[in-house]
Amino acid sequence: MTNTPSGVLLDIHTSALAGMGSMPRHFERWAALAADDSHPDADLGEELFRSLLISGDDALIALWDRHLTAWDFAEDPPWGADSPARTDERRAVVYERLRFGTELRKALDEAVPVAKVPGATVITREFTPWYTPERAAARSFYWTAYEQKLRDKGWSEAAIAGLDQASRAVVERLTDPEQPTARQAKGLVVGYVQSGKTANFTGVTAKAIDAGYRLVIVLGGTLNLLRAQTQRRLDMELIGQENILRGADVTDVDSLVGVDYVGDDEDWPKFVRHGGRPSTLGAFDIERLTTRDNDYKSLAQGIRALEFEKRVPARPLHDPANLHHAAARILVVKKNKAVLTKLVKDLKQIHGILGELPTLIIDDESDQASVNTSDPKKWERGSTERTAINGLISKLLGLLPRAQYVGYTATPFANVFIDPGDEEDIFPRDFLISLPRPSGYMGVQDFHDLDDVGGGEGEAERRHVRGIYDSTGDRLQEALDAFVLTGALKCYRAAHGVPSDSFRHHTMLVHESVRMVEHTALALRINTMWHNAAHTRPEGHARLASLFEKDFRPHADGGGLPTPATYDELKPYVTDARRLINKGGGPVIVVNGDSEHDYSQPDLDFDRTPNVWKILVGGTKLSRGFTVEGLTITYYRRTTQQADTLMQMGRWFGFRRGYRDLVRLYIGREETLGRGRNAKTVDLYEAFEAICRDEELFRAELARYAPMVDGRPQVTPAQIPPLVAQHLPWVKPSARNKMFNAELVEVRSPGTWVEPTAYPEAPDELAHNTERWESVLAALSQDPVRLSVGDGPAYEARVGTVSHETLTKVLCDLRWSIPSQFSPHLEFLLEAGRQPAKIDDWLVITPLQTSTRRVEARILGHGPFTLARRTRRRGSLFGALSEPKHRAAALRTAGAVETAGNASVEQFVRPRRGALLLYPVVESEPRLTADGTVNAGDVVMAFSFVAPKSSVGTGRPLVRFRAIDSGRRDAIVIDRDDTHS
Known part of the structure; x- marks a missing residue:
């Protein structure tokens, strides 16, 4: 005071x-x-x-x-x-x-400005509320300590509040640990690749043990290093010094035998301190059954390690009289068959107490090893091991009737589509929570201009993305120079006031192949290139100066980070960067083995090694769970047909505080996939973007259907598979005689952009579709009009209005490569036209392309039109079809935006009018007749639309499902033979 x-x-x-x-x-x-x-x-x-x-x-x-x-x-x-x-x-x-x-x-x-950030998106079954604010506040010892630790780390209050909210959303959907009846809940938390999911499950663990969960099992990856990193994180930020020491005196060397961290971890002073043993402060202790260096081997003190002393012996452990005085136990175990088999064997020896023990199982990277996948072909290897791990998790759940299972992943499709033939599996039947993109996170939007379909290079690509080749050939030398140059820029910034913690590690990732012999050759090539680079001689400085001027200075951060105006200012720091990179025997580390040996290298332990400035060469093992700290330059040309494998390769995603403007991704633009007759050339950057679009669409769909209607969820986790299958057509139940029991019937989308992408490929089907649009084409004006909204770009288009009946007749006759993608939207449009009609008519807009590559053609005697060029991204599916600059006029016409358009737009605005963008699309050079008419079988008549808000009443769910077998409404999957549909 x-x-x-x-x-x-x-x-x-x-x-x-x-x-x-x-x-x-x-x-x-x-x-x-x-x-x-x-x-x-x-x-x-x-x-x-x-x-x-x-x-x-x-x-x-x-x-x-x-x-x-x-x-x-x-x-x-x-x-x-x-x-x-x-x-x-x-x-x-x-x-x-x-x-x-x-x-x-x-x-x-x-x-204190209002933090207008999105919250977590929650898809849930109905549940009985028990984790009230009052109950959470009454017992919050470990959460309060964790919250303070985050403040000490520099987290903002908004970030802490967001984590508080998201972790509460998980805990409140678990079963009340005090309730008499045993019940298991299973859920999934979807984060972003390398976005801090560990922070969320640490918060969930803190709140759960405060609430009464007394056994926590964290499945912490498939490598010893990953498991140890998770153990250390929990020890540092949650468990704390007093629980680790267990009464040992830090001044008495003899009493510290067997105690980890003290004396060999420079961050030991940063570990949470509770001010005394928690059990002496009115709380309870946490006992670790695993340590930083020791995975689970057996119960350290024998079976007695899981014996809980009851204050009232006649009552069960989960009774409040006993529960809140008992110590909690935590295990962080590797997802390994031998380790989990030993744990299951030991638990089987404990009788009685397991049925009374509220348990939380946290499964990190839950789509790896834990899943009996519904499509085994998509996994590259290890299906037997994955099945074994899945079986052992099921055994844990069987032994612990009060266990709650929460999976964490950034690639959720494997979990959402877990083999539905096994209804006792880890399908997230109770809740699915999508975490918001964290502040300061570099993700897909920073490397891909997802809204730009015009074929040009967008802002994100200009800033951060480079091809593997240029006019002189392979750009590996340039990538290596960029690694040195960005290291020098980090040294410069550290010397000019930027906290040096931001630059503790500086790494480059080179990922070309899964073949170990190729890694060895590549490492030798990089080492040779390094020694011949002459970075400290005139020719090397000339190369670095040129790269600085053409690539880094133009994109330097405008947010106040110090950046030299000329290379001469930066030149003294190049030597510092090169020394740090070369320290310890050379610049390159190879990480490619199936054994743990590769990961025992000190320079891969980012927690315990003060400064890791290295080039990492590797394959699959670098793609999953392992966070490459300080990653600034990525040289990536690995090809894969596995969507989730490709997504997990996004090691370049993450937090880049103090150097996000320096991040560069060198990625293959024309790579060969497959061999021999099956070989084909793909754009790896576009392939990755296609996967990212699926991820973003998945999150957007969840957010759209998450709000409750009349206190009930619009969508439950069991209904997610058919919903997402609209844009992931490869997802099916694994067994031929199985099918999802939830069938998506209708999707209502007032004021929302809808863009089907599953058009047929066969010329006769394309011609059929083109002919269906004849009545609409005839309604378009001959003379183009100029459209614009607000300060947005203007463009010319041919426009016309058609009745709702005319449009729906066209849409009903169209053919699709995946009919289920559009049929729920068509049902909505048909319902909106029934009495009393909610849509009167539609404004059809056909933009006129301005590209120098545009082709003008007549279609079915109408036109001329300009043909848009688009490519399919996966199978029969296109990527984005409409252009952002064209959408504003359609959205304004349908009343979806308030910003007024020019007179040409405003004259068409009506309360009960929708708008549709129509693009005649070609995928290759079209065939034209003498009078300039395009062959109907060469054109994809692609469209996007926005329905007016009048098209659906308030207070109604946006989606409607039908149970194929109405007698088994709660079943995720049913036998196909049992149905008659």
Whole structure:
């Protein structure tokens, strides 16, 4: 406590806000109560408070940041007046309850802006609420410690509040650990590749053990290094020094025998401290059954390690009288057959207590090894081992009737489509939670211009993506120079005030092949190239200077990070970078073995090695679970036909604080896939983009259907497979006699962009479709009109209106390569035209292309039109078909946006009118007749549409499913022979 005005006010505000509890109240009254005894003469006026905020009082701002953010993020609080979380409306409600004046509100908004970030998306079955805010607050020892640890690491209050919310969403869907009846819940949490999923499951673990879960089993990857990294993270940020020491004296060497971290981990002082053994502080201890260096071998103290002392012996362990006084046990185990077999064997020897033991199983990278996949061909190897791991997880669940299973992954399709023939498997039947993209994360949007289909190079590609080849040949030397150059830029920034922790590690990943012999040759090539590069001689400096001027200086960060204006300023730091890279025997590490030997190299332990500045050459083992810290340059030309394998290769995704502008991806643009007669050339960058589009669409679909309608979920996890199958047609139940029991009937999409992509490939079917559009083509104006909305780009198009009946007649007659992709949307359009009709008519817009490669042609005697060029991305599916600059006019016409268009657009706006973009698309050079007419079988008549908001009533679910076997509504899958559809 201090006697300065700011110190006094901080004390009063701290007490007042703590007294309010979880809701904002009349602040002046609570502040007066807090000041009554200790500071009766304190100035509690808003003017002093406001002046301290404006002057930047860090402690006072931090206090209000914590509380305002917590109120901003609260989900449906009873005091919130139905205001949405993380909005200006919610903040206004908070200020009203605090009774703050206008000027103080402005100052607080300036000091603590509303974090308008998305929350987690939750797809859930109905469940019985038990994890109330009151119950969570009553027992929060480990969560509070973890929360403080995140603050110490520099997490913002918004990031902590987001994690609090997302981890709560998981815990509240687990079974109440105190309830008398045993029940298992199974769920899946979907994050982004290298996006901090560990932080979420650490938060879930903290909240779960606070709530009463007393055994936590974390399945921490398939490598000893990955398991040890997960163990260390939990030890450092959750379990803490006192639980690790278990009473040992850090000043007594003899008592520290067998204690990890003390003396050999420079970060030991950063491990959480609880201020004493938790059991002496009114909480409970955590006992580790695995350590940093030792995976599970057997129960360390024999079976007694899982004996729980009951305060009331006549009651079960899950009774509150016993549960909250018992120590928790944590195991971090490798997903390995021998390890899990030993654990299952030991648990079988324990009788009685297992049925009373609330258990949480966390499965990190849950789509790896854990899944009995529904499509074995998509896995490159190891199907027997994966089946074994899956069986052992099922045995764990069978032995522990109160166990809850939560899988974590960034590539969810394998989990969502787990072999449905085994209904006792780990299918996430209870919940599926999609985490939001974290702040500061570099992901797909930073490397791919997903909305740009015009064929040109977009901003993201210009900044970060380079081809493997240029006019001079292979660009590996350039990539190596870029690695040295970015290392020098990091040294420059560290010397100019950027925290050096951002540059602790600096790495380059070279990924060309899965063949070990090729890795050895490639490592030799890079080493030779390194020694001949002459980076510290005039010719080397000339190359680096040229690369700096043409590639790095033009894209230097504009957010305040120091960047030299000329190469001469950077030149002194090149030597520093080269020395760090060459340290320890050379620049290259090969990581490709099936054994653990590769991963025992010190330079691969990013936690315990102070500075890793290396070039990593490897294959599959670098693609899964293993985080390459400090990754700045990637040279990637590995080809694969496995979608999830390709997605996991996105090691270049992650957090790049202080150097995101320096990240470069050299990726194959024309790579050969397959061999011999089956060989084909693919654009690896586009192939990766196609997978990313599927991921983004999957997340968008989940977000769209997550809101409750009349208190009930629109979609449950069991209904996800047919929903996602619209754009992943390869997903099917594995057994020929099996089928998903949920059939998607209708998708309502008022005001939402809908873009089918599953067009047929056969010329006769394309001709059939083209002919169906004749009545629409006849309705288009001969003269083009110029369309624009707001400050957006203008373009010319031929337009016309057709009745809803005319359009739906066309759509009903179309043929599709995957009919199920469009049929739910067609059902919606047909329903919207029934009495009373909700759609009157449609504005059809056919944009005129301006590309120099455009081809003009007549179609069925109408036109001329310009033909758009598009390519299919997977099988019969196209990628994006419509161009972003064309969509605005359609969205405005259908009333989906408020921004007004030009007169040509506004004349078409009607309350019950939809809009449709129609593109005559060609995939290769079209055949034209003498009068310029295109062959109907060469054209894909592609379209996108947006229906008016009048097309669906309020309070109705956006999706409608039908149970194929209505007698088994809760079954995920049924026997095909049992149905008559």
